[in-house]
Amino acid sequence: MNSRTEVLAQVRGAVVGSSSGAVSVAAHGIAGGGMPPSEASVVLLLVACAAVGAAVAAIRIAGRDGLVLVAALTAGQLIGHTTLGLAGEHAHSLGLSTPMIAAHLAAIAISAGLVRGAERACLRALAAVTRIVLAILAPAPVSTGTWSATPVYRAKLSLWLLVGSAAGTRGPPALA
Numbered sequence: 208m209n210s211r212t213e214v215l216a217q218v219r220g221a222v223v224g225s226s227s228g229a230v231s232v233a234a235h236g237i238a239g240g241g242m243p244p245s246e247a248s249v250v251l252l253l254v255a256c257a258a259v260g261a262a263v264a265a266i267r268i269a270g271r272d273g274l275v276l277v278a279a280l281t282a283g284q285l286i287g288h289t290t291l292g293l294a295g296e297h298a299h300s301l302g303l304s305t306p307m308i309a310a311h312l313a314a315i316a317i318s319a320g321l322v323r324g325a326e327r328a329c330l331r332a333l334a335a336v337t338r339i340v341l342a343i344l345a346p347a348p349v350s351t352g353t354w355s356a357t358p359v360y361r362a363k364l365s366l367w368l369l370v371g372s373a374a375g376t377r378g379p380p381a382l383a
Contacts, residue, residue: 216264218329222322223279224260230314231287248294255290259283280315
């Protein structure tokens with residue numbers, strides 16, 4: 208397990224848990240759930256959605272499987288709907304009306320897109336922070352003069368001998 212998958216699991220759990228709670232309240236209200244939830248039902252919903260988020264964060268998804276994500280979002284929506292239905296003080300059964308089902312399904316699809324977007328944004332942000340930290344902590348380049356092997360002293364006699372040895376007509380003896 209590397210840190211990338213652990214970070215993505217934590218981001219996935221946080222987004223699934225928080226979106227389950229927020230979308231449950233929104234879908235509940237939009238689809239005719241009645242009055243806004245009471246403080247006690249909101250606290251119970253927060254605890255339930257935090258548990259869903261922690262459970263999703265504990266699941267290690269190897270290939271970013273979309274089916275597991277949709278199942279987790281569906282479970283979060285179901286838990287959120289059940290929590291609001293049981294803890295609410297208004298007359299609302301646990302039954303699902305057609306508009307409420309449509310609102311929950313739309314919320315699942317939107318939440319799945321939000322989770323994928325949050326995962327990509329997290330990876331890009333972590334990559335940018337890593338590049339910045341590495342650039343800051345990288346050692347500064349040291350400028351040194353380049354070294355070249357150029358002689359400082361040239362002997363005059365050795366040059367004269369080299370030039371003198373190449374010139375002349377010396378060769379093998381001629382056959383007479």
